[in-house]
Amino acid sequence: FVIxxxxxxxxxxxxxxxxxxxLSSNTKxxxxxxETFFTVFGVFFPAAT
Incomplete structure (x- = not known):
């Protein structure tokens, strides 16, 4: 995979x-x-626990 x-x-x-x-465009x-970080996190967190 790596090679x-x-x-x-x-x-x-x-x-x-x-x-x-x-890398720069995908980091930000x-x-x-x-939508904000918290609205996205609020959906993701219950699904991941």
């Missing part, structure tokens, strides 16, 4: 590889309007 993640790129299926730009939250 294949660096050698096999498949943009048609959504895997475009590793990049600093991609981007909630839809009206």
């Amino acid at each position: 294949g993640a660096f050698t096999h790129l498949d943009p048609e299926h959504g895997f475009i590889g590793y990049s600093a730009e991609l 939250p981007d909630y839809t309007s009206g």
